[in-house]
Amino acid sequence: MEIGNRIKNLRLSKNLTQEELGERTDLSKGYISQLERDLSSPSIETLFSILEVLGSTPKEFFDEEKGKQKVIYEQRERIFFEDEEKGYHIEWLVPESNEKEMEPVLLEIDPHGGF
Structure with a gap:
């Protein structure tokens, strides 16, 4: 070291x-x-x-892990939620992000949907 x-x-x-x-x-x-x-x-x-x-x-x-934070996530690692009734789906792009930090998401809303 x-x-x-x-x-x-x-x-x-x-x-x-x-x-x-x-x-x-x-x-x-x-x-x-x-x-x-x-x-x-x-x-x-x-x-x-x-x-x-x-x-x-x-x-x-x-701490050996410090500085080795993962910065590229594959699509298969994303967390996905869909609400067909309201007409949207959301993907959390960084699985271990939380509400206290930046939370990158991909939100798609159907033409007549809502969030």
Whole structure:
């Protein structure tokens, strides 16, 4: 596992320089650079301090599934509902989406139907 690259990506996502991260964690810019290039390994305490400054938890940091979110779904994965009485059918294009997030759907309404 490349901890250094993950630290670097997290730091960059927070728009921090190595120097700024070092100041906030009481570490030198050089040490941050060594960590990001996997030339040095942080202690657990140091890693937790870095993660706290970067707004991440150890679980989030080490979660392998993060970043591997599926972005292409096949038609067979869609959830389909049809209401013949009202004259429409709807397909949920992303099966695991929910009401609190964007919910992409395909809605087809018959010429004299309603939703």
